[in-house]
Amino acid sequence: xxxxxxxxxxxxxxxxxxxxxxxxxxxxxxxxxxxxxxxxxxxxxxxxxxxxxxxxxxxxxxxxxxxxxxxxxxxxxxxxxxxxxxxxxxxxxxxxxxxxxxxxxxxxxxxxxxxxxxxxxxxxxxxxxxxxxxxxxxxxxxx
Amino acid sequence: xxxxxxxxxxxxxxxxxxxxxxxxxxxxxxxxxxxxxxxxxxxxxxxxxxxxxxxxxxxxxxxxxxxxxxxxxxxxxxxxxxxxxxxxxxxxxxxxxxxxxxxxxxxxxxxxxxxxxxxxxxxxxxxxxxxxxxxxxxxxx
Numbered sequence: 001x002x003x004x005x006x007x008x009x010x011x012x013x014x015x016x017x018x019x020x021x022x023x024x025x026x027x028x029x030x031x032x033x034x035x036x037x038x039x040x041x042x043x044x045x046x047x048x049x050x051x052x053x054x055x056x057x058x059x060x061x062x063x064x065x066x067x068x069x070x071x072x073x074x075x076x077x078x079x080x081x082x083x084x085x086x087x088x089x090x091x092x093x094x095x096x097x098x099x100x101x102x103x104x105x106x107x108x109x110x111x112x113x114x115x116x117x118x119x120x121x122x123x124x125x126x127x128x129x130x131x132x133x134x135x136x137x138x139x140x141x142x143x
Numbered sequence: 144x145x146x147x148x149x150x151x152x153x154x155x156x157x158x159x160x161x162x163x164x165x166x167x168x169x170x171x172x173x174x175x176x177x178x179x180x181x182x183x184x185x186x187x188x189x190x191x192x193x194x195x196x197x198x199x200x201x202x203x204x205x206x207x208x209x210x211x212x213x214x215x216x217x218x219x220x221x222x223x224x225x226x227x228x229x230x231x232x233x234x235x236x237x238x239x240x241x242x243x244x245x246x247x248x249x250x251x252x253x254x255x256x257x258x259x260x261x262x263x264x265x266x267x268x269x270x271x272x273x274x275x276x277x278x279x280x281x282x283x284x
Binding site: 002003004005006007008009010011012013014015016017018019020021022023024025026027029032033034035036039040041042043044045046047048049050051052053054055056057059060064065066067068069070071072075076077078079082083084085086087088089090091092093094095096097098099100101102103104105106107108109110111112114115117118119120121122123124125126127128129130132133136 | 147148149150151152153154155156157158159160161162163164165166167168169170171172173175176179180183184190192193194195196197198199200201202203204205206207208209210215216217218219220221223225226227228229230231232233234235236237238239240241243244245247248249250251252253254256257258259261262263265266267268269270271272273274275277278279284
């Protein structure tokens, strides 16, 4: 059952990414292009997604997940260097390509060799992340 | 309201509904980088079937819809150096920051997580500066 619902969730997620235009790298780079031909579509996508999810978080207060287990624990309030450094690296790659992990996967079906190369590089980057983390820690200890 | 914005809202609502189902039914956060990353580094081995099923839906369903519609293009750059560099940065960055646009942007902001809000400000700012430099200053993208 968990896998069945996960598949449905993935399908809805991917359909939403396609319909919203977020698998079109021009629209994503357009959102980031504050000094060019700015495209506000991404803000509508984010707003449209945050509303149902905010309601869902409210509903978690008085119940348990339908398929058992527990809801994720409360968010960690601590901000750290990792969060900032990782987000800056991610943002740079996002700006360069117009792709983030969700749309990169969702568009594999029609993204061609370029889309596949991006995903292979992304998976490689994810595999290298623990090593990159160790390097970052070493640098911040010296600093 | 331009039609693209309407589709943005509709697609966004589908994304948010998907995240809401994953939370309320499976009890989990729908973050693309975390779901994929856990399969890569082994931290998600105990629930790999759930992760793999979500990713299968994420790839197959829009792929089929795009095939039926007949037109779909990512308009991704053809510069392979940019593609590889961007993919590596997205992979490393999202894992170090423990989230991307779906995990931090949608799931985190919707519960007013300070970490998610800070992450989103940083990756949007970094993305905007990158576009400014590589598009307007250098003309690479």
